[in-house]
Amino acid sequence: MSFSFIKPQLAKQQELNLYRSRKELDKGAGRLLVHQGKQYINFSSNDYLGLNQHCDIKSAFKKGIEQYGCGSGSSSLVTGYSKAHQELEELIADWLEAPKCLLFSTGFSANSGVLSALGQSTNTGYFLDKLSHASLIDGAFNSKAKSKRFKHNNCEQLNDMLSSSDCNDKLIIAEGVYSMDGDTGNLSSINNLALKHQANLYIDDAHGVGVLGKEGQGTLEQQNIEKGSHLIQMITFGKALATQGAAVTGSAEFIDYLVNRCRDYIYSTAMPPANAVATITSIKLCQSEHWRREKISKLTCLFKSQLDNSIEITDSQSSIIGILTGSEENALYCQLQLKNKGFWLTAIRPPTVEIGKSRLRVTLSASHNDKDIIELADCINEVIGKCLQNK
Structure with missing residues (x-):
């Protein structure tokens, strides 16, 4: 037995060059990955600081x-909350200069989970950047809050939306670094609007923390955003x-x-305490090893120049x-072609990006070297400049 819509929808995905499948890796996440016995230079990992194989983190784990x-054995409100979890929470709060x-x-x-927990009433208004991550969109539009989306980084439109809103509670939702374009949010102006309209501000800094800021505190620190009780920040460890x-x-x-009202927190098994122990070590390395951020910046400039x-x-x-290719077919x-040359990159297609803006997403890491960068740029120039035009 199956659902009647599954087969035709999968066929449609293939017809539109939007079909997705997983690739099992023998080795991955670092500078090199191995797939079906062949080694590739990996430019698809989010291991920005090159810490994935760090011996201190593995030892801490x-x-x-x-x-x-191996695991926590329970949700945090039962018996899953350990001293390791508490220590990690306190370290992060201190690192990001947050109360808790x-x-x-x-x-x-x-x-x-957070947006679902806060959006319990139609008297709450959510205002999301157009390029917000799927998790933010799902959380907002599956809640009872009135949700609207403003054009990417368009503070004039955001101001108009906030001015015309009759909601008692307002929450602006933006990102520090947008994961498909690599650009940063205009957080200073957005924060000013939050203060002007007595709104709260939620910043997803999954791709900014560790990479930006003096000690890797992320986009808020880099842009000198003054902290306040209206500010909520989300970071990821992966x-x-x-x-x-x-x-x-x-x-x-x-x-x-x-802790009392977020269902995703209340009813989820807590992360393994060993993971919390490892993350404490990772954050301390991030804070102290400034050279990793400096190297990423240097490699990024080199890549663009080539x-x-x-x-x-x-x-x-x-x-x-993002290396724009236009159509989904072109991106694939x-x-x-780049895979055949030994480079692993991912084709990003709708609905992750807009139709007509498919691309290759290049992510650089402190584990890469100058030779990797120059060879990748040369191959991209060849593939897009020649092969694509003549295919």
Whole structure:
């Protein structure tokens, strides 16, 4: 027995060059990955700081397993909350200069769970950047809140929306670094609007934390955003910090509300304490090893300088660079050609990006070297500049 719509919808995905499938890897996440016995230079990982194979983090994970076992065994409100979780929450709150912190198993769960918990009434208004992550969109539009989306980084439109809203409680939702374009949110102006309209501000900084800021505190620190009780920040551990999970920071009252009313937190098994132990080590490395952020910046500049002027890229202010190919078919073709040359990149297609703006998403890491960058740029110039035009 099956659902009648499954087969035709899958066929439609294939017809539109939007079909997705998983690729089992023998080795992945670092500079190199191995697929079906062949090695590739990996430019698709979010391991921005190159910490995935760091011996101190792996050692901390092992010590955590020895002390706490492999899993937490329960939700945080039963018996799943350990001293390791508490220490990690306190470290993050201090690092991000926030009153309090709460851990989640994933960034998706954090975003959707928080917005669901806050959107309990139609008297609440959500105002989302047009390029907000799927987890933010799901959390907002599946809640009872009145949700509207403003054009990407368009503060004039956001101001008009806030001015015309009759909601008692307002929440602006934006990101620090947008994961498909690599550009940063206009957080200073957005924060000013939040203060002007007595709105709260939720920043998803999954791709900014670790990479931006003096000690990797993320986009808010880099843009010198003044902290206040109106501010909520979400960070993830599975990217620059190279472990797993997420955290939300905010006022003590707000965090207490989540503990009591956020279903994603209340009913989820807590992350393994060993993971919390490893993340503590990862954050401390992130804070102290400034050279990793410096290297990412250097490699990003090198990569952009090596691309032909004819190559269209996104307006990135981070180590995420989108190489625009136009159609979905073009993106898949270029992905295959680069794979044949030993480079692993991912073709990004709708609905992740707009129709007609399919791209190759290049993510640079501190684990890459100059040779990797120059060779990738040369191959992209060849594939897009020649192969694509003659295929």
